[in-house]
Amino acid sequence: MEEVDKHFYDRADEHINLSNDQLNTESKGKVSASMMYGLSRFNSWVSACGWNSSEEMKSAKKETLNYFVDEYRKMLEENLDDYINNFDEYMKPKK
Incomplete structure (x- = not known):
């Protein structure tokens, strides 16, 4: 993996912490599915910004x-x- 910027893991941890908080009310599978959907939606937007x-x-x-x-x-x-x-x-x- 390439060298990452100094805040890479901090940002990732914020997403993980949000998912962990959601585990208080939802199953692991539901939280994982929502996180993957959100990531796909965000990456689609990032991609669209380049065209x-x-x-x-x-x-x-x-x-x-x-x-x-x-x-x-x-x-x-x-x-x-x-x-x-x-x-x-x-x-x-x-x-």
Whole structure:
């Protein structure tokens, strides 16, 4: 993964904290689905900001999808490996 800006993890943690707060009233699956939907909606908007017309955006749709899916896959693989390597520590019951 490329070097990230110094506030990258702080911003990510804010999203995670919001999702954790939502777990007080919703299931993990519902919170996860809402978070993924929100992310897809935001990234669609970010992508739209880079184009001058819907035709331009449409012509780059496959490339845009590949970019976001590839980046998500890299981040998910990294985090899955982290949980695999630290499972006992991360998943032990909180006292």
